[in-house]
Amino acid sequence: MHAAVIVFPGSNCDRDMAVAFEKAGAKVSMVWHKDTALPKDVDIIGVPGGFSFGDYLRCGAIAANSPICQSVVAHAEKGGYVLGICNGFQVLTETGLLPGVLLRNVNLKYICKPVRLRVETADSAFTAGYQPGQEITVPIAHHDGNYFADAETLKRLHGEARVAFTYCDNPNGSVDDIAGVLSQNRRVLGMMPHPERMAEPLQGGTDGAAMFRTLVDQLAEA
Numbered sequence: 001m002h003a004a005v006i007v008f009p010g011s012n013c014d015r016d017m018a019v020a021f022e023k024a025g026a027k028v029s030m031v032w033h034k035d036t037a038l039p040k041d042v043d044i045i046g047v048p049g050g051f052s053f054g055d056y057l058r059c060g061a062i063a064a065n066s067p068i069c070q071s072v073v074a075h076a077e078k079g080g081y082v083l084g085i086c087n088g089f090q091v092l093t094e095t096g097l098l099p100g101v102l103l104r105n106v107n108l109k110y111i112c113k114p115v116r117l118r119v120e121t122a123d124s125a126f127t128a129g130y131q132p133g134q135e136i137t138v139p140i141a142h143h144d145g146n147y148f149a150d151a152e153t154l155k156r157l158h159g160e161a162r163v164a165f166t167y168c169d170n171p172n173g174s175v176d177d178i179a180g181v182l183s184q185n186r187r188v189l190g191m192m193p194h195p196e197r198m199a200e201p202l203q204g205g206t207d208g209a210a211m212f213r214t215l216v217d218q219l220a221e222a
């Protein structure tokens, strides 16, 4: 299983994501934002957390218009897998691959702490390693994590079971406590919490490891 992790100026979770994929058994290639081509045999693209382009304009907006993102969109449109974490989630909403937007946290502060999440669906290669309704602990670290989508979009997300994770104790004002959403074909996941920062005991917990393990197992089989 081959994962490509995109690196923007200001990314700071790219190595963490690469290590989480590697420890789960994936081969990983780092791809610079100015590149236009992805490795040919890539199974999943990781869009990592951080402060791409200094969060200028809007978090993820400049990154979404970088050359590599055209290839990320093309990969997703062909049915490829994409995982966007934190700033990566913001980038994916800015490309239009995922619905909704990430607004400033309701308390206007940067929040960095472990939070409890509820797994809302196990029906995806990202979440199949969890039980529906399972609670896991994963850290957040963001100032723009307040998920918002209009009523029609929310109805669709809920109706199609595309809310992947919710916050047990909403830290940032996200509508309907949404912490992560899936694309319609369930192959693109964006989430604000950081499973790659909770993937081995030294990080204080391993609740995030199942996501990388399951992805590697399922995509290797496919």
Ligand SMILES: NC(=O)CC[C@H](N)C(=O)O
Binding pocket: 048, 049, 050, 051, 052, 055, 059, 085, 086, 087, 088, 141, 142, 143, 144, 145
């Ligand atoms: N950890 C991150 O990826 C942070 C994302 C973004 N820079 C924010 O603060 O909202």
